[in-house]
Amino acid sequence: MADSEEERPVPGAARVLARLAVLCSAPAVGWGVLTFGAANGVGFLVLVCVLLIAVPLFLRDAGTFRTLCLTIGWLVFGLSLWGAILGMFTLTPAALVLVAAGGRARPGRRSDRSRLVPLAIGVLVTVATCCLTGWFLLDEWGDRASAPQPDxxxxxxxxxxxxxxxxxxxxxxxxxxxxxxxxxxxxxxxxxxxxxxxxxxxxxxxxxxxxxxxxxxxxxxxxxxxxxxxxxxxxxx
Missing domain, CATH: 3.30.70 (Alpha-Beta Plaits)
Structure with a gap:
């Protein structure tokens, strides 16, 4: 069974979730690197976490993909909670979506409804992240546009x-x-x-x-x- 799982290709839905995890990490990059700079400790740590989140995209076998998604996902999730006061909570959505990708990659029949749960969680977290990011950007743009110009x-x-x-x-x-x-x-x-x-x-x-x-x-x-x-x-x- 172990050999067959190692040789099993990554399910398409799981790979899509891994890509969505990278997408969800974009706000963290924008916040961490632009706020602190890549040379700063926090900015550098955020950048490293984002690079780790992207690693599963380059894997082909489902076993390694699932293991790395779960390991990296929970690791980044823990770091996001540990550094929440510094703003690293922006990595939480990406970590959760990556964990969902690992859950979606577990072996099982396609008709197994329990495999739909990780997919639903990953999509919902991605949609919520995109909506919140868009709302923040529009609000920030509105504040800048309405700010009085120097006279x-x-x-x-x-x-x-x-x-x-x-x-x-x-x-x-x-x-x-x-x-x-x-x-x-x-x-x-x-x-x-x-x-x-x-x-x-x-x-x-x-x-x-x-x-x-x-x-x-x-x-x-x-x-x-x-x-x-x-x-x-x-x-x-």
Missing amino acids: AFTATVREDSPLLRTDPEPPALRYDGSGLGHGATVVVLDEPSGRPGRVLTVYYRFATPAETEALRGLIAALPGVRDVRPCHWNLDC
């Missing part, structure tokens, strides 16, 4: 900058922004408490991307100005 630049002006001369007032510091152009509408120079230098804030409206970039370059080129960054009116300027 100002802020920068630090050194104390020895010629811009701080009050007589005559430098054209770049005209309140209405006419000295800068490129869509600038308001120029404010504040003196922050507890920090050296001044804070220059330039608001702009109805500026094209090219004008915005030109305005940023113009501000950065002003004498004594450094650390130019975009900001939002009344939020973080």
